[in-house]
Amino acid sequence: MAKGIKIYNKPAGGWGALKAVAEAVREEMGLSTHTRALLQMNQPDGFDCPGCAWPDPEHTSSFEFCENGAKAVTWEATSKRVTSEFFETHTVSELWEWSDHQLENQGRLTQPVRFDAETDRFVPVSWEEAFSRAAEALNNLDDPTQAEFYTSGRASNEAAFLYQLFAREFGSNNFPDCSNMCHEPTSIGLPKSIGIGKGTVTLNDFEQADAVFCIGHNPGTNHPRMLRTLADVSKRGKPVVVINPLRERGLERFQDPQSPGEMLTDSATGIDRAYLQVKVGGDVAVFKGIMKSLFDADAKDMAAGGSGLLDRSFIAEHTVGFEALKSDIENTDWDTIIRRSGLPREQIEALTDTYASAENVIFCYGMGITQHRHGTEAIQQMANLLLLRGNMGRPGAGICPLRGHSNVQGDRTVGITEIPNEAFLSRLDKAFGIKSPRAHGHNAVNALAAMRDGRSKTFIGLGGNFAVAMSDPKIAYDAFRSLDLNIQIVTKLNRTCLLTAHETIILPCLGRTEHDIQETGPQSITVEDSMSMVHASRGGLKPASDELRSEPAIIAGLAMATLPETAVDWKTLIADYNQIRDKIEAVFPDFFDFNERIQQPGGFRLRVGASQREWDTPDGKAHFLVMSGTDEDDGRDDTALTLTTIRSHDQYNTTIYGLNDRYRGVHGRRDVLFANRDDLADLGLEEGDVVDVRSGDRVLAGLTLVDYSISRGSLATYFPEANCLVGLDDKDQESEVPAYKSIPVTITKAEVSL
Template sequence: MAKDDVPGVGPYGGPAGGWGALHAVAKALRGQMAVASDARALLRVNQPQGFDCPGCAWPDPKHTSSFEFCENGAKAVSWEATSKRATPEFFAEHPVSDLWTWSDFALESEGRLTHPLAYDAQTDRFAPIAWDEAFRRIGEALRSLPDPNLAEFYTSGRTSNEAAFLYQLLAREFGTNNFPDCSNMCHEASSVGLPESIGVGKGTVTLEDFDRCDAIFCIGHNPGTNHPRMLTTLRAASKRGVPIVVFNPLRERGLERFAAPQDPIEMATLGSTPIASAYYQLKVGGDVAVLKGMMKALAAADAAALAAGREGVLDHAFIAEHTLGLEPLLADLDATSWPAIEARSGLSRADIEAAADVYAKADRVIVCYGMGVTQHRHGVSNVQQIANLLLLRGNIGREGAGICPLRGHSNVQGDRTVGITEIPTPAFLDRLQAVFGFEPPRAKGHNAVEAVQAICEGRAKALVCLGGNLAVAMSDPAVVFAGLRRLDLAVHVATKLNRSHLLLAKQSFILPCLGRTEMDMQAEGRQSVTVEDSMSVVHASRGGLKPASEHLLSEPAIVAGLAQAALPDSKVDWAWLVADYSRIRDKIEAVFPDFADFNERIRTPGGFRLHVAASEREWRTSTGKANFLIAPGLNEDPAVAGDGVLTLTTIRSHDQFNTTIYGLDDRYRGISGRRDVVFANAQDLAERGLKHGDPVELEAVFDDGRPAPSRIYGGLIVVAHDIARGSLAAYYPEANVLVSLADYDARSGTPSYKSIAVLLRRAGSMGSDAAESFERDL
């Protein structure tokens, strides 16, 4: 069956960006914004006096242009600044039992929430409620908990530094460190792994380092969809001849070629700039094998050079002064065979050695990586192997080189910086106590997986969500949905309706907040908030649009309202803090020394960079050095044996940001109007008697090779795609049904969304009993 014969599936021949991106921006604006002046808000995105894009966390250049936004940034802005409204009349018309049958796309498409809402069980509807009454009831419910650790306080990465700081202050004065956070589900492996390697859980590069590097390695990420503004940076590097080496199971258009919409020549000539100089399609889960293979090749080349009396390939002076653990690493590499590396990675020794040669010939190297590296059951170890590779040639702590974790949400890094963590350090808690005068809890709290497990087991009774769509983002929805329905209290601070809001507790509330694009007026006047990008630069964000409703409150104001209701004897003057956000920033500065002169420094266009010790070769590890750390074996997840087992990775479509679905197209992969697809290698299909366009289903496989009939994903068509042998890909979050809540990295708590052992077969092959059981679970 030809691709053109499958509805909604066809080839896409254009580059990333270009006219296709401009057309998509125009379509998004037409579909969401009714007022031309609101559409002009795009001209204020990522500008010094404007607002930070609510999309990805890629940093802003020091010298901004008139159009500092990308296609998906425009979608994010139009999605938030939409003219559509979900009013009380809408909720009066639709009972929750009806809304539950809607798609996630349809729920959010109703537009902005306009009033605070409380669920009424008698009518099965959300009804408007006054803010004071909502706060009173929520505060009463929280105070009635016999133990503060029965409450979970979830945070979305779009939350500003000011709101996040107040939120952690509320929860800690309430008495818990239960801070499940969206970062737990994406880059927590970086936050846990990198401190052990280099002493800091953040990237070490700046945007300017990309102007000075000699090679870039891209591992396990897709910038064309997930952080498109990065393409401008990669394009500039490519144009000056920098080799860009890509390791990714799928061919992704944004890593192949890019047409800059701001370049009149490329647009007029329909030209584009090649991105990858070498593109290696490793198997899903083959990253550690590749990294070990490259390090093994470097070690061999170094030994040969030294034996011949030449200068070594490794940076021995740097290693001697700054690191520990080289000899055990070399011994591990020596014990790892090339046949094993080739089998696990899906690449040839020659290809891996060629990539290592590019690395060895470059004086300054940056390695960028995404969730294709972190979302595995050994994600922490995966990240540490990237650090090892960079340390071998001194590529951390110098200009034009370093490690670059690619964060998703615009402030997912910042909310952690200002205290959203379930594992607070004693020093931080001591400063918090000194500044605010209460004794904060000292015990470790819950991360996202632990919080959901506690909810499902009845060890947590209240959930407060500052943004996000926790239930849909989490793995194992059949289990998670049932657990959240047993809560006593569920509170959701949100701009739009999503499925998590429909998982009803004994008391459920939806509290609508201002978006990043909207003007925030408080008692002392118009306010700005701050965010931290993925390269540790903190800058101001100032919305300018009229709020979607006069009944909206800002996130800091909502947190303060909750705190005043839940903590009647609070040590904190919440109203005073919220009246002027500079007062919140003064308190952040008092608790976190790296924020010295906070209010003064954010007045500088572009903001300021926080101190990243490893960037200065200051190693805040337990040894005082950067550490080479060994990954046992080559498996990023448990090896699953069995006939026909394939490994599936979840992916985002081009019309998507995390769990938010902007539309049903995935332009660069040739998909339009649908999401019910699984991408597969044509040879893998032929071996199973399948062909492109066939109806199929997926069944997860336990670690011991047994099928898991309670985790089946059906109703799919299979699409023959340019993907590595033995690998499959399907859309997140729908494919989360295949991931058990127990499938996560024990060290970081990150679910293993990127490596799921499955069986692929023609639809209808599973037994009727299993199918019925699966339907009942959902």
């Protein structure tokens, strides 16, 4: 067995999770009183977890957080500090050689700094000078569309709303957003199917579901609080079906740290009833196989005098496009389905039996579906399958996209979009007396291309680590260094901060765990979870530095410096965030009575038309949509290996908390490549060999092979290290999300230089 690899046989959660939380607290907080923050997380009068967007239950427990949520909080509420002395000691050239983990592990930024090219160091700068320098660079642009305004999904509704207001008054609709790297296929694909780019279920629906399908996601690492929900489904005797290339412990067994019975008896709940290890990129083939099998079973039932397996009354009343879909499925042959999916026909037919015998079904999916060349179409095929049996808009049934960052959905809801519609812009202009630009702007891929080509000259990042998260890092790094201005609004140092432009400024902001005190007193912000619930969040910790400002205050400062003739009363908005929410309500009618409703414990749910079988499509119907073929591989040879990127258990997006991946048995390293042992045998390789991975002329060198339970023809390694294998043009054709999980590769033994 390779160095640092040890088989993990225990369930997800349990004592391992509690130990990891204790270690994170000890490492980051020490004996600090900040540990009380964990008890405030996801509580009605506390702050929202800065990690994933899984919703809070109606009745919260004494502690309502998971292992990775605790890591996110301890990482933010750390006692470590990055001061001016740190930057005096370390040049940017030196810091560039550090790992991403080392950079963020230095702790919280404490004051604004700017890059000084003469000394190759960041030096302190006042807030006023920082805003003035940023304004000068922005106002020196030939055109406002040369500015890019990036948003991380950790930004609050209030911050995101002000950010898009600033950019639009300035004259730009360029909003590259973290959604453009993850769930943009949801935002683009589902509206064409069901009229809205969001999930249709609530947490209560899981209590009424007769079956739950988990497709292309790993809850044990990416949204661990979901495990309790899945365990409850399993305990009710209802099947949880998994379709995923890798075996993931969180989808197999879970020991609930809040269950004394399970913890004291060292028992666990089995999650999966069936686990189908689809080939990477074979998801559409599976969905079409289920539909083909369903049509066959429906015809047999009808011929035998039954009523059939399809919900014909629902189809007739609520949908269009059924005949075209049926024709496409009938013309899709089983040989193609089996070859592309990597699954035998009998497994797909058994899956169909489970689906057809359950009255109410929920489909959950993650980035294992979206980050492909045909991610948008894959989501639409899932929607087709649900619509065939009326599993949309009734209790216990629907579609559940699993969002990443805690407010990535909310940011989009309050206006972070490069393709705004006229109705929204008209309301925004009326509310503030401005004239927003109408031309569509840049998404993440287009923004990076514009920066590369010199068409964009400035970049403002509201959180995140854009250059590291994006595909084609070589292009990203070179593009940033050619800019006139790079502004990073962050809590910690990251690699994008080190990509020094002509002017580079780091503006440190408050974290979600911290007090936000403005002119009228303590403020709260709001977030929207992945099930459209909007709720308040208020930090309780003393800020890491007296010089920190909130994200809304930083945005207002930039706006007032850049737009001296602004029509917006920024000072009033910042003095009282209720004023921001009043304006959100004026622009977005679904936020009616915003300030009143946010006082309710647990908040309120935004309207989701499809949940009530109200289809907000042009013709008022849900649409069956046809995808030609099943070819996620875009014509590549069937025998080619396909690589998917994954996150480790000590990681959240680009943030690396540590070097372990406990559930997959990896310790102290990230330079591994998970592979199927039969594929290795065919290639004359074995576990422990060091290999180079190639995709065209792109190379990721020096990975150690790990024999793992992954589907034939599939490989996996960590994001963001493998982003170097993804070109800027390797993307979903409709949403333009980078195809991080659909990389054609070859592997060979590493070349050793003597």
